[in-house]
Amino acid sequence: AQRVTQPEKLLSVFKGAPVELKCNYSYSGSPELFWYVQYSRQRLQLLLRHISRESIKGFTADLNKGETSFHLKKPFAQEEDSAMYYCALQPTGGGNKLTFGTGTQLKVEL
Amino acid sequence: NAGVTQTPKFRVLKTGQSMTLLCAQDMNHEYMYWYRQDPGMGLRLIHYSVGEGTTAKGEVPDGYNVSRLKKQNFLLGLESAAPSQTSVYFCASSYGVGELFFGEGSRLTVL
Numbered sequence: 001a002q003r004v005t006q007p008e009k010l011l012s013v014f015k016g017a018p019v020e021l022k023c024n025y026s027y028s029g030s031p032e033l034f035w036y037v038q039y040s041r042q043r044l045q046l047l048l049r050h051i052s053r054e055s056i057k058g059f060t061a062d063l064n065k066g067e068t069s070f071h072l073k074k075p076f077a078q079e080e081d082s083a084m085y086y087c088a089l090q091p092t093g094g095g096n097k098l099t100f101g102t103g104t105q106l107k108v109e110l
Numbered sequence: 111n112a113g114v115t116q117t118p119k120f121r122v123l124k125t126g127q128s129m130t131l132l133c134a135q136d137m138n139h140e141y142m143y144w145y146r147q148d149p150g151m152g153l154r155l156i157h158y159s160v161g162e163g164t165t166a167k168g169e170v171p172d173g174y175n176v177s178r179l180k181k182q183n184f185l186l187g188l189e190s191a192a193p194s195q196t197s198v199y200f201c202a203s204s205y206g207v208g209e210l211f212f213g214e215g216s217r218l219t220v221l
Contacts (some may be wrong), residue, residue: 009150036210043114044153044200044212086152096141096207097168102152 002027004089006101013077014109021072021104023061023087032090033070034098035061039083047072047085057081077108112136116201116213123191123220131186131216133201139211141204142184143168144176146197147215153200159184191220 003026013019025031035047048056050063050070061072070087087101114135123129133142140161145153145168155168157176165176173195175187184203188195198217202210 004152006152043214044202046209049209090207096143096204096210097155097158098210099155099169100145100153102150 002031002089002091002099004087004099004101006085006087006104008104009102010105010107012107012109015079016076019072019074019077019081019106019108021085021087021106023070023072023101025068025070025087025089027068027089027091029092030065031092033061033063034088034090035059035070035072036086036088036100037083038086039080044086077106079108079110082106082108114201114203114211114213116199116216118216119214120217121219123188123218125192125220127191127220128187128189129191129218130188131199131201131218133184133186133203133213135182135184135201135203135211137203137205137211138181139203139205140181141206142178143202143204143210144174144184144186145200145202146170147200148197156186156199188218191218193220196220 005024033050037047038044059074086103088098143158144156159178162181177185201213
C-alpha cells in the first residue's frame with residue numbers, strides 16, 4: 001500500500017525567506033503526485049501536480065524518484081502563503097483514489 | 111455555479127443516533143468521494159463512487175454507508191454514531207482521474 005509522509009506539522013518562516021515543505025512517499029510503481037492547499041476559511045484546492053511541471057503562485061515541486069520525494073518550494077515566502085499544505089499520491093491505475101499526507105501548516109511571519 | 115455543497119455544516123449527535131450527510135455537485139462530475147479529516151491523520155478516504163449507482167470502499171469504510179442514486183448526489187450515512195466518528199467530513203468530486211474539487215466540510219461531534 002502507498003504512504004505519504006509529511007514530517008513537519010508546522011513550518012514557520014519569515015516573509016521573504018525561502019520555503020521548502022517536505023513530502024516523501026512510499027509506492028512501488030510510478031505515482032502521480034499533487035500538492036493541495038487549504039487557506040484559512042477556504043476549501044481545500046489543488047495547488048499543483050507534478051506532471052504539469054508548472055509554477056503556481058511561485059511554488060514549484062520536483063518529483064525525485066530516487067529519493068521518493070516531492071518537496072514543495074518557493075524562493076521568497078509571502079504572508080498570503082500561510083495555509084495548510086497537503087501532499088497527495090495517486091497510484092498508477094488506481095482510479096482517482098488519492099492518499100494524503102498528514103499536512104504541514106505553513107506560517108509566514110512578518 | 112456552487113461547485114460542491116455539503117449539508118449540514120455542523121451536527122452534534124449522541125452515541126447510537128443515525129444521520130446522513132449530503133453532498134451535491136453541479137459540475138457533472140462522474141467521481142465523488144467522502145473523506146474524513148482528523149488531527150495528525152490527514153485526509154482518509156471513507157467511500158467513493160465512480161459513477162451513478164456505484165460505490166466502493168476506501169481506506170476507512172467501517173461504520174459508514176453511502177449511496178449514489180443520482181449522479182449529482184453522494185450521501186454518507188452513519189447508522190449508529192460512535193465517538194470515534196467525531197471528525198470533519200469532506201466531500202469531493204472529479205471529472206475523472208484528475209483534480210479533486212472539495213466541499214467546505216461538515217463538522218460532526220458524537221457525544
